[in-house]
Amino acid sequence: MNIFKKEMKANVTSLIIWCCAQVFIIYAGMMKYQGFIDSHVDMSKLLAGFPKEIMVIFGVGSSLDLTKVAGFYSVFFLYFMLLAAVHAVMFGAVAVSREERDHCADFLYAKPIRRFQVIMPKLIAGVINILIFNMVTFGASVFFISLHNNGDGMFNQVSLTMLALFILQLFFLALGAMFGAVLKNTKLATSVSGAFILGFFLISVAVDLYDKLTFLKIFTPFKYFEGSTLMLDNQLSFTSAVILLIVSVIFFALTFFAFNRRDLKT
């Protein structure tokens, strides 16, 4: 319990900054939505005239209508994924390896508790942190959407989107924690985690760009959920969710395993 509290306290400032940035992005995006719809273009009629392949290639589902608040908001999902991924992966990487970096590992690990009793509260603190980040995103989204949608916050669709976001956050937390446990020090763990995020993002860009690269889709979590299917069709891809959760569990297990046999620097 003490470790959990300590971990929460160590991250409170950064969590507040992250949440503020997220709220600002939602605010800035939705504020300008008003100006965007004022242009009065009937997009759905227009899109009906184009061949479906072109729309698919460009990542615009035939149903995506940017003048509707749901369609506009679904574009945000990419931004949420990027920010949430950076937040979660860095949390995981730092939380596991922090004591060695600060040279206080001999203090913590000499306590009469087993190693997994140290890692467990740290990871629970990580889950709570990403959950708070998720909830703040959720609250800000519903609030700002309702401002522009005659009071209707689209609670159901947004909660589904947030569920998908949470699964992704969990995945990235597990990824970061695994690197933190396996790699030598914090610096290396954060660097590798950062490289993975940039790599995942670039793969997702390349997949959009060139249709022969579609097979790469399974390698990047950023392509597991699509904002438009979540917000418009109200569907969460079951297979994607299961794959991500299973991989997360594997990563968490590896974290425990690697950490138990880790040679702690003192």
Next chain:
Amino acid sequence: MNILKQELRMGRKSLIIWCLSLAGILVLFMLIYPSISSQLEDFQKVFKSFPIEFQRALGIADLQLNTILSYYQFPFTYILLAGAVQAMNMGVAVISSEIREKTGDFLFVKPVTRNRIISMKIMAVLVQILITNAFVFVAALITVSILSAEPYNVKLFVLITSSLLFIQIFFASLGLFVSAFLRRIRTVLPISMGVVFIFYIVFLLNETLKDDKLGLISPFGYFDLSELSKTMNYDSLYLLLWFVLVGLFIFLTFRLFARKDLPSI
């Protein structure tokens, strides 16, 4: 001079990795170009018939897809993103590492002024940025020249590629300022990656919205590549803003660091 040399020696390994990966990403993306160039021309015709709001929403307004440079600016946006992370990393790490690794007691008691130490360290960051840029520039030049069947606009190529230098200097000075401002930095990458990604998302958001005020927030917007290919020059207002901000960050770094209370062992 010793400080400069030592910094360069310590940063050598990560500099090599960064140079190779930046150039690698760029070359890989450019290699897609021959296979989709005919497709791009078809897109071009379709896109031109879209209403302007929709073109903006997709980020394809003013897009000329039928030359190699119009494609080149697309992967280069991601080089700017990655390069910004690298530069900010260096900026934040270069001073704060002395305090973090408890080597401050060794360095700051040497008979050199703090300002001199800072200027040497800034020089080291600048040299590393220049090396990165030179490397990326040459890699890009070779790739574009090989892939392009017909002659391309060299001035535009230089303008696009040099925007990396401006973006990197901006983020490096921002990083220096952050490291002088915060009392103690334990881990560098979460800070630099967080800041860069937030700026990048503000820029992406503004691609859709085209709001002038929002455009001032994100340095990525100062060197908007699609604007570049239209005007064939950097926007003078943004360039001025860039100069002012970089100058301010560097000034504040010296100022704050000169009075900073440095923790010792």
